[in-house]
Amino acid sequence: MLQVQFIRDHKDEVIKKLAIRNIDAAPMIEKVLSLDEERRGVQTKLDNTLAESNKLSKEIGNLFKSGKAAEANEMKAKTAELKESSRELSEKLNETANELTELLYKIPNVPHPSVPAGNSDEDNEEIFREGEVPELYEGALPHWELAKKYDIIDFDLGAKITGAGFPVYKGKGARLQRALISYFLDKNTAAGYEEYQVPHMVNEASGYGTGSLPDKEGQMYHVGADDLYLIPTAEVPVTNFFRDVILNESDFPIQCTAYTPCFRREAGSYGAHVRGLNRLHQFDKVEIVRIEHPDKSYEAHEGMIEHVKEILRDLKLPYRILRLCGGDLTFTSALTYDFEVYSTAQERWLEISSVSNFETFQANRMKLRYKDADGKNMLAHTLNGSALALPRVLAGILENYQTPEGIVIPEVLRPYTGFDIID
RNA sequence: GGAGAAAUGGCAGAGUGGUCGAAUGCGGCAGUCUUGAAAACUGUUGAGGGUCACACCUCCGGGGGUUCGAAUCCCUCUUUCUCCGCCA
Numbered sequence A: 001m002l003q004v005q006f007i008r009d010h011k012d013e014v015i016k017k018l019a020i021r022n023i024d025a026a027p028m029i030e031k032v033l034s035l036d037e038e039r040r041g042v043q044t045k046l047d048n049t050l051a052e053s054n055k056l057s058k059e060i061g062n063l064f065k066s067g068k069a070a071e072a073n074e075m076k077a078k079t080a081e082l083k084e085s086s087r088e089l090s091e092k093l094n095e096t097a098n099e100l101t102e103l104l105y106k107i108p109n110v111p112h113p114s115v116p117a118g119n120s121d122e123d124n125e126e127i128f129r130e131g132e133v134p135e136l137y138e139g140a141l142p143h144w145e146l147a148k149k150y151d152i153i154d155f156d157l158g159a160k161i162t163g164a165g166f167p168v169y170k171g172k173g174a175r176l177q178r179a180l181i182s183y184f185l186d187k188n189t190a191a192g193y194e195e196y197q198v199p200h201m202v203n204e205a206s207g208y209g210t211g212s213l214p215d216k217e218g219q220m221y222h223v224g225a226d227d228l229y230l231i232p233t234a235e236v237p238v239t240n241f242f243r244d245v246i247l248n249e250s251d252f253p254i255q256c257t258a259y260t261p262c263f264r265r266e267a268g269s270y271g272a273h274v275r276g277l278n279r280l281h282q283f284d285k286v287e288i289v290r291i292e293h294p295d296k297s298y299e300a301h302e303g304m305i306e307h308v309k310e311i312l313r314d315l316k317l318p319y320r321i322l323r324l325c326g327g328d329l330t331f332t333s334a335l336t337y338d339f340e341v342y343s344t345a346q347e348r349w350l351e352i353s354s355v356s357n358f359e360t361f362q363a364n365r366m367k368l369r370y371k372d373a374d375g376k377n378m379l380a381h382t383l384n385g386s387a388l389a390l391p392r393v394l395a396g397i398l399e400n401y402q403t404p405e406g407i408v409i410p411e412v413l414r415p416y417t418g419f420d421i422i423d
Numbered sequence B: 001g002g003a004g005a006a007a008u009g010g011c012a013g014a015g016u017g018g019u020c021g022a023a024u025g026c027g028g029c030a031g032u033c034u035u036g037a038a039a040a041c042u043g044u045u046g047a048g049g050g051u052c053a054c055a056c057c058u059c060c061g062g063g064g065g066u067u068c069g070a071a072u073c074c075c076u077c078u079u080u081c082u083c084c085g086c087c088a
Helices: A004-009 A011-021 A026-065 A069-105 A143-149 A155-161 A171-190 A204-210 A235-240 A297-315 A361-366 A390-400 A411-417
Strands: A125-130 A194-196 A228-230 A246-248 A254-263 A282-292 A319-323 A335-343 A348-359 A369-371 A377-379 A381-389 A406-408
Touching: A004 A011, A004 A026, A011 A026, A026 A069, A125 A297, A143 A390, A171 A194, A171 A254, A171 A282, A171 A297, A171 A381, A171 A390, A171 A411, A204 A228, A204 A235, A204 A361, A235 A254, A235 A282, A235 A361, A235 A381, A282 A297, A282 A390, A297 A319, A297 A335, A297 A348, A297 A381, A297 A390, A297 A411, A335 A390, A348 A361, A348 A390, A361 A381, A381 A390
Parallel strands: A194 A254, A246 A369
Antiparallel strands: A125 A319, A254 A282, A282 A381, A319 A335, A335 A348, A348 A381, A369 A377
């Protein structure tokens, strides 16, 4: 969430920049400012009341000590009124503060200056394209047909034991999946990211920390009996390592990577675009997360982009990079680059990575700070990206590497798979 | 799952109703001394709100209560430890 102080100091700028997201934020911002003013007013009144009753309490204590019980008891009577008004004031304070926080939760991050205006994914800006789209032979198939033909992914079996969108990987399919995970993790750790294995469920506070709550409440699976959420991405547990943490400047850069399954309800998705591996309720992903000094975060962001590029080059998959427009930018992000791999048989682009800089938006919710040179606590910047999401990479490999003889395994994966063709 | 114990500042650890935001030690930072460093000594060292700056207010795991007054008493939740049970 945005800092109230920042909104106070940059009101017009915030409104102007949120317009890039097609949001008329002026009414909300005005409300924030008036609530904030109200909150501070009530706070001051409450403070004064408490100060007075603290003073009285001390005096009463002193009177008792010096044996003047009668005077002390007389004074006690005076405190009742103060108590009553401080009770009222603190209720009022709570109300106002809660209202303010709830409102702040509804205001998305301010986009970076480079974010283009726009309404939907059609307005995203392609900034880079690389890799050759292979000429497919006559009779080439989409990945879900290939999965069936070579018996490497069983969607029906998954539907039987769990439901639609929970595939079962078999044989060489399962092995390829594991190869990709290992390859990604090795690649990330070689680039300086420390590997973690994390819980696949998180508590409510973590959900709020990264912004999955309350904005995406309905998208997460909730385990009611224990009030836990299945993670939609490793970003949530990993970034929350740093919730309520004050770092030293020397701790930067912090680079983490983690493989986890990701669980998404995807309520409202339907149709041909969710076929096969295109959109699942459970999928595997290797995530990279960075915690950075504000001065270095965009440099780090570029570094993450280069890193993901390198992986896709290794895999020799045709891909492009988009700079997301204001309308397509996720709630918490200031700047996001999407990587899309070309699905040759479907003749469409599939998102396989989303690399974002959240600046202080998550850090403010999480109270993730560092001590600067003057000893002041400042909010850090958080970033993350996929490196990479498995199913669509797998779809890309199956479709782009298909031959009449079978599916050729990309060179870099062979040490991990132990075979070079699926036939 | 059952029984018991505990949770205090970066760490260790005092504090059982009043002047305690909290002794002491370690660590960190600054200074003195030194060619430099170490040692020694001196000072300093939590977070949030608020203010031009002070004042002032809040925070001793979380929430609630008793009291004029709570780190200290009561209730509740969470977590950790010990013992028993169960178990990959």
